[in-house]
Amino acid sequence: MAIRAKKKQEEYNALDAKKNASNLSDGMLRFNCVRPAANVAYSLLFIALALVCVLPVVFVAIISITSEQSIGQYGYSFFPKQLSLSSYRYVWNMRDLVGRAFLNSVGITVVGTCIGVILTAAMGYTLSRKSYKFRGFFTYFIFIPMLFHGGTLSSYVVNTQILGLKDTYWALILPICCSSFNIIIMRTFFTTTVPDEMIESGKIDGANQLRIFAQLVLPICLPALATIALFLTFAYWNEWYLASIYISSNRTDLFPLQYILVSIEEKIQFLINNAGFMGADAQDMPSETMRMAIVVIAVVPIMFAYPFFQKYYISGLTVGAVKG
Amino acid sequence: MKKLLAILLAAVMLVACMGLAGADAPVKLTWWLFTTGDAPTDWPEVEARLNEISAEKIGVTCEYKWMTAQQINLATQSGEYFDIAFTCDWYNDFATNVANGMFLDIKDLLAEYGQDMTALMPDNIWAGVKVGDAIYGVPHVKDYGMEIFWILDTDFFVNELGLDPTSYEAQHIGFEEMGDYMAKYVESHPGEIPLKVSKAGVTSWANCLADWVSMEYWIGLDWEAKGTDQELVVKSALEIPAFVQRINTLHDWYEKGYINADAAVTESMPRSIAGVVQSGQGWFGAETIWANAKQKACFISRYDGPYLNTSGLRGSITAVSSYSEHPVEAMKLINLMNSDEEYRTTARYGIEGKHYEVVEPGIVRKTELGNANMSLNAYAQGSYALGPVEASAFDAVPANPNQWTELVDRYAAEAISSSALGFAFDITPVADQCLAMKNVWEQYIYEMQTGTSDPDVVVPELLAELEAVGLREVLAEAQAQLDAYMGK
Amino acid sequence: MNRPETMTIQQKKKKRGKIRVDDLQLFALSLPTTIWYLLFCYIPMFGILIAFKKYKVAPGKGFLWSLIHNSPWCGLDNFKFLFSSNMKTTIAMFRNTVGYNIVFIVLNIVIPVALAILISHLYSKRLAKVCQTSIFLPHFLSWVVVGYFVYAFLATNEGLVNNVLISMGINPIRWYQKEAIGYWPFILVFLNVWKNMGYNMIVYMASINGIDGSLYEAAVIDGASKHQQTRYITLPLLKPVIIIMFIMAVGRIFNSDFGLFYRTTRNSSGLYNAFVTLDVYVYNSLFKSTIPTYGYASAAGFIQSVLGCLTLLASNAVVSKVDKENAFF
Secondary structure, eight states, X not given: OHHHHHHHHHHHHHHHHHHHHSHHHHHHHHHTOOOHHHHHHHHHHHHHHHHHHHHHHHHHHHHHTBXXXXXXXXXXXXXXXXXXXXXXXXXXXXXXXXHHHHHHHHHHHHHHHHHHHHHHHHHHHHHHOTTOTTHHHHHHHHHHHHXXXXXXXXXXXXXXXXXXXXTSTHHHHGGGSOOHHHHHHHHHHHHHHSOHHHHHHHHHXXXXXXXXXIIIIHHHTHHHHHHHHHHHHHHHHHOOHHHHHHSOTTOGGGOOHHHXXXXXXXXXXXXXXXXXXXXXXXXXXXXXXXXHHHHHHHHHHHHHXXXXXXXXXXXXXXXXXXXX | OHHHHHHHHHHHHHHHHHHHHHSOOOEEEEEEEEOSSOOOTTHHHHHHHHHHHHHHHHSEEEEEEEEOHHHHHHHHHTTOOOSEEEEOSSSSOHHHHHHTTOBOOOHHHHHHHOHHHHTTSOGGGGGGTEETTEEOOEEOSSOOSEEEEEEEEHIIIIIITOOOTTSHHHHTOOTTTHHHHHHHHHHHSTTOOSBOOOTTOSTTTTTTTSEEEETTTTEEEOGGGTTSTTTTOOEEGGGOHHHHHHHHHHHHHHHTTOBOTTGGGOOOOOTTTSOSEEEEEOOTTTHHHHHHHHTSOEEEEEEEEEEEOHHHHXXXXXXXXXXXXXXXXXXXXXXXXXXXXXXXXXXXXXXXXXXXXXXXXXXXXXXXXXXXXXXXOGGGTSOSSSSOEEOOSOTTSOOOTTHHHHHHHHHHHHOEEOTTTTOOOOOGGGHHHXXXXXXXXXXXXXXXXXXXXXXXXXXHHHHHHHHHTTXXXXXXXXXXXXXXXXXX | OOOGGGSOHHHHHHHTOOOOHHHHHHHHHHXXXXXXXXXXXXXXXXXXXXXXXXXXXOTTSOHHHHHHHSOOBOTTGGGGGGTOSXXXXXXXXHHHHHHHHHHHHHHHHHHHHHHHHHHTTOSOHHHHHHHHHHHHGGGGSOHHHHHHHHHHHHOTTTOXXXXXXXXXXXXXXXXXXGGGTTTHHHHHHHHHHHHHHHHHHHHHHHHHHTSOHHHHHHHHHTTOOHHHHIIIIIHHHHHHHHHHHHHHHHHTTTOOOHHHHHHTXXXXXXXXXXXOOHHHHHIIIIITOSSOOHHHHXXXXXXXXXXXXXXXXXXXXXXXXXXXXXXXX
16 A cells, blocks of 8 residues: 555656656747846846845945944945954854854754644645545634734743743744744645645555655645745744743853844843943943844854755756646 | 662662751752843852852852843743842832832841841931831942943043043033033044934933932922922923933034934944043942943043932842742841852952952952953942952052942932932823823934934923823822822 | 535535544644644733733732732723824824835735746746845844944935935935935835845745646647746736735734834934834833833734734635635635
8 A cells, every 4th residue: 555655656756757858848948938138137137136135244244344443433334444353253252152052043943943844734734635624623723823922921921830941942942833824825835736636546545644644745845845944944043032031141051143142132222221220330232343243143054054945946846746 | 689789779878868858958049130131151150159158157059040121020920939139220120019019028137137238338228128117128339329420531631631630620520511621622633523422312311310200201300499399399301490401401512513413323332432521320439440341541520419319229129029938048148248248259250360369458350251251230239339349450540449438428428318218109090191101202312312303392392292191190190199108 | 506416525525524534634643733832822822811901910929820810900901002192103103004014015925926937037047046045135134233234324424325425416314314204114115125025935936836837838839928828827826825925914914023113213213103113112112111011012912913813804805705715714
């Protein structure tokens, strides 16, 4: 039975490969393109957009190596009068903290993304099956939390007092591994990409839903899985709010990277509001070049992780062989 | 055979455990401390040393938790357990917590276990923590009266202008007077800005402009009306002449280019890059701290104060939780922190030799490690006056180990006391209006305190808007509460 | 409509009201997720009660006891602060929240869809990859950082824009003061699209990639032009995704991206009426307060939830009239 299901899968893959390899397809590629002039126009458009988007990141990098005096006197500029690596030296002094935070972020992101993708895909799949008896109920079930929240205080109480997550990695992973938004997107992907016939044929072969899900459905939905994985990766990498309420200030071994940057911001906001009262000893505010340096450190790794996902969107594993 | 051995081992361990449990294990307490974002890196080491000292002296160990404002609000509101906590006017709000019954009345505990500490504290410092007959916290001996200072670059003021920083005149330059000096600066340094500020404005500029009932909502009593029949009338800041006059001065300075043009949208202005004229609330002796922050030699000049009012007295308090299981031990520990020099110095500076070195009796210098890994808000732990002061990095700015006794004497001699000492305004009956007022102030205050907006235009506008959202009701409620308080 | 002869086998089976093994299997598959929702969404939901009570913590008694026994009901009192400001601000608040969101919803669908389709036409896959990565970059920057960047352009004295204006002989503009309030809606819309287009593109690109190539082959054989292919194949097949994204965005029409409005404008008072949204107003009132304000925050969140729910249901109803299959429910 399992062999039959596998054979079916191979058949589909073969069809797919044949299509991509056929002369007709090659001809298609050459024949079904836009006019060269249009291609030039589109290319220019995209290059312009890319520049508009890259400029700020470059700018942030430039600010991070501008000297404080230069900023104080001349403000920000693409061509600073005076360069200085002091902010990176400062970060280097904090390398234990920042290095550890980097590892934390990576670990949390990987674990959280894996858990999140599995949970999201499972629910998305069950909601996409029209014959599922509880489909309507569960759609409402996941829809309500999308709009209604209990608020910070009750979440805090549940997570710390009932679930005991305070000062653990799980407090940074579990609360955001599922989101109704992602589940709905998954559901839409599954509804459009996975036809009932395929499921039926799997069932005729005697497979249960779990098997069908794992062996038939998931392999053909890789773009969808990659999408959700990407969203989750960014959500986890950029997340800091959870750390600010669930991780005690002395547990620096648990800090994620973004939190360090944001906690500097919070410090500044607090000082703006209260420095007048706090008196002489109020710890002085970190400078803006230092903040930019931390931004660079937080952004660069994820920039390099992104191309790993990208292949699912551009060259793509063309799927959907069963359609039509 | 093996089984027998195992049973024997287990029995021995059991007896040992019972023995240990029977022995006097130190009581473990939880103390919540203030931080703006992170705990000092080397704190675990320091805490271990502190617990050694306290276990030996009073049989108590303590786990210190560093909490941001948001964390401590969540913790107290969700009912987390603690024994001791830092509280004040602007963090873990003292008045609200007392109203909720969060803090213990420690009057009796103080009499029995806090004698070492109370002997070191001036009498008038207790007015802020008393509510009726009860005492709800231990105030920290620090600059509890408000004095606001100019922090002036030695380079310009002493070397260029020839001021004598030890003279009385130089140490008491008034607010308006500074305008003349800045005029000279702009003349001799064209293109440079003497008074660079962030959107928070000139630091602490308004702290002494009125006897504030609530600085958050900008209502208070007029210091100038003290001694007249208007003394206890609660007014809006915009109706207090000293306030309006200072905004006008700031606007004048802005127009003349003494203040940076984008101040109202500038988020941060670290002391190390701000101008030759800076400001801050402190005391004579704080110049060493400020010089270290500025990384330049400076001297200070007082332009406001000293004033004694509730807000200043509530600047720094340590309170005991009303549901603490060990109130006696908690009081003993607070007593230790505020009377034992060894404990206090370790908590403040760290481990001797590693984080700081003794320069001379009463003065210590932080090492590089100490500056990096033991950076904290010392005044939030306990008495600021106990223990050595920090050495200055500049010879021109020597540290003064007697600054605290001088401070107490100076307050006794010069401080003006608020007529409503001890009064705290409970905003609950008018909370909606207060929140709306806050929103309105948010739209105006940054431009006002940086001198960006024209007071002649915005003051009437602001007043009209405040009245539209219920200013008069708030004032009436505050007045009623004050009258009731004074009637007692 | 649903006469027995026209129903499919599945629908017939469903109607019979028996729970089949298949259903149980699907339920088991979704069980971990269901548990997650119960723990992290439904149990904390009792916090909504805080919006209707004057929460007062009872020292030593814990949260639940305080909530039930120590906090009196106060009806809609906690909601009043949202409306107690002057008329001008309240109107501006709601107008900004909904108005900006309408523009954002439209632009954040039209532009990413267009870009996703165009990028699939590029000859050079390399160029497509590089550009797409670049377009995605703004998403990584927090609004705080974007705020600095904007400031570098718009600062009165040191800003790049003013320096360019001066060199062209035009008077510089004080961008963060009231006089520039007319420009900021455009600036804010531009920033929102700029930051989100890469992110939104992803969903549509993944969908386009999932479309069966043979459909395009068949169309070309039939002589369809590129434009016709887009119109008759790509767009209809993207429809389900677009509709879902649209409905979900509408459900959040009373929420706003706080960072965008607060950080880029630096909360400048002169510009207030151009950027104050519900979230900004709540933040200014509550988050800087030293006293706990959970009741008010909860009330504000609740209003956003209720209004968002109503608009989502309304838009879902409209969509189901037109296209039942792709509606949310």
